[in-house]
Amino acid sequence: MRIGELAERAGTTTRTLRYYESRGLLPARRSGNGYRTYDEDDVRLLEQIRTLQDFGFELEETRPFVECLRSGHPAGDSCPASLDVYRRKLAELDALISELSAVREQVGAQLVRAEAAVPGGPDPQCELTG
């Protein structure tokens, strides 16, 4: 199949596929007229890449998964290198989530404090109903 069909099957664009190829992630065979040619294996590789991208993995982080598939393993995460990426990503996510949670608490506290200081803001009926 050609680049347009592969892009459509994976829900992405031709530009994206050419970009992946430029990064050495998804090289393509060429037919006589110079068009890129892909097969079903490429569909699986691309699906693996897209899944990880949707998870927020960087392109380079998908490389071990792609190479794992390409070397004949049944799944992209059948190789130790892929598992390492999983583990590092989990650590990153945990760190990021706890950092964001801390910010969330601080901003929430600021909001509560500021609302209490603003006249006629937060909870007027407490005094009005007295």
Next chain:
Amino acid sequence: MRIGELAERAGTTTRTLRYYESRGLLPARRSGNGYRTYDEDDVRLLEQIRTLQDFGFELEETRPFVECLRSGHPAGDSCPASLDVYRRKLAELDALISELSAVREQVGAQLVRAEAAVPGGPDPQCELTG
């Protein structure tokens, strides 16, 4: 005071201050020789901006706080517009955190599943001690 001193006092760089000025966020008076001149009020404005930036607010989101301070209010979040930014940020943070948590769960599940499928990976002594 001049730009270098203000930058140092706020723990940032002159480049950053010029950038803020270019965005209309922190305009500066000029002395006779063309040097930027700042006062203590500017220190407070800059501290407000830096605090919010450290929280992950975009520059534009700090503008209401700066304008609030500049219009004479005691704090940058003494104005309704600032509170709105707080609230929107909280919503953003909550959405982002829950999204990241969902990803974390999915990646964690994938890791567990993949580890179980890899030979000699996860918990060898269960069989070895039998």
Next chain:
DNA sequence: GTAATCCTTGACGTGGGCGTCAAGGCCAGT
């Protein structure tokens, strides 16, 4: 033949918040 639809490479644009020169002006100390 020709229009439509694919494909090719190349190259610049995007966003956010700056970093990092480059070329030069102003001022203090010696």
Next chain:
DNA sequence: ACTGGCCTTGACGCCCACGTCAAGGATTAC
């Protein structure tokens, strides 16, 4: 006078995963 350290504006670089032309070649449908 000269050195060193501050300041000025202007402009390009960075990161990342592409989007978006532009100019042209290949193929298919009619």
